[in-house]
Amino acid sequence: MDLDLAQVRAFVRTAEELHFGRAAATLAVSQQALSKRIARLESLLGTSLFQRGGHGVALTDAGLRFLEPARRTLTAADAAVAAVARTDRPLRVDVWGHLFAPMRTLALVAERTEAPVLVLGHGRDLPSVTAALLHGEIDAAFGRVHPPLPAGLAHRLVRLEPVDAVLSRAHPLADEPALRPEQLRDGVLWAPAALDRLDFLHRFAERFGVRRRAEGTNLGLSPYLAGLAAHPDRFALLPADLPLPRTSALRSVPLVEPTPLYAWSLLFPAGSAHPGLPALAAACASGARDRRWLDHSPSRDWLPDAP
Known part of the structure; x- marks a missing residue:
């Protein structure tokens, strides 16, 4: 048969x-x-x-x-x-989660890798990236992974990145040196798409009781920030070291007690890998170790996927 x-x-x-x-x-x-x-x-x-x-x-x-x-x-x-398969072809890597700027971390990793040339693409979201991996259209991907994942895929945690609240300078909390997430409860969470498609933002809203949400279309970081600056009651969540435009009417305020962490992972097929994938994974591990990307404390930080 x-x-x-x-x-x-x-x-x-x-x-x-x-x-x-x-x-x-x-x-x-x-x-x-x-x-x-x-x-x-x-x-x-x-x-x-x-x-x-x-x-x-x-x-x-x-x-x-x-x-x-x-x-x-x-x-x-x-x-x-x-x-x-050809062993000399480039390693095809997609990224997703573009407003959270995955290229900042991947660029630091790429400096360390001895893998073949990376060819970078942009997936729309986690489901589209997993489909591309399962079809062999790409070799690996980099972004935020959350369950459930289809069988046949594996991932390695690379970085836990602190997240700040980004506010209009006219926002009532904009002058605070730091904020607890619960202080944002009465604000409006500004999302670049339907919240049920944005796992991290959705979990943040549920965990900290943010009931008011405004949803837009993901047209890139600049329009997203413009929509934030125009509405003093809104707030956004973005990586702490993401540089804001120099002339921005916005302020990035650290979140504490707890600090939300955005988890970046390398996603790849289990048991079927491009020969250059081990080198990329090793570079991710090296970067995490040297830059202490995985340091966190359950008493200080908040991870959405933690039990």
Whole structure:
């Protein structure tokens, strides 16, 4: 029996998501195409792999037995492809989280790496980047990782970066030397997109009771800051060392008790890596060690993903 790897991958992704629409989206295929692949696989195997009903999707007993061997099959296939892939091509790395300026950290890492030339791209968000990784369109990515991640991907924490509150100079709290996050509770959190798509900002708002939000369109840092300066009741959260425009009518105020930390990670396929990826990962570890990027205290700092 010869298995079609596209069908096996469709099964594994659906088993992980337990939702045909989400699984199809991560594979960048239509839901109809995904369903056809799974139906052909079930026909080949002579058994149903999923129970489909009004309450969602669940694995059958046969599906449960098939899942782990199917995952190992995909891992072996990806490793086989990687073994004969060109070793001299550049390392393709996407970044996301652009308003938080991932290039500042990645540039410091790139100075240290002995990996082949990096080719940098820009992913829209974490879901689009994970899809590109799983399709082999890129080799690694750099940004803020949060669960759930699809199976087959791994990440390494690189930097925990303190976040400041950025305010219009007309804001009532703009002259404070430092602020506790709870002092922003009555302000308006200025978000560059729908808050449910911005995991860090969403968690901050929920944790510290910020109920008022204003959402815009991510047109880059300058329009984002202009929208902040024009509304004295708004505040933004940005990296503490991100330089503001010299003529800005804004002020960056440190947050304390606790200090929010934005976590940057290197994201890559597990078990199927570009030969230059170990050098990039080593440079990330070296930068973190020498610059103390991972220093933090649970009593002093706030990490959204911490229990």
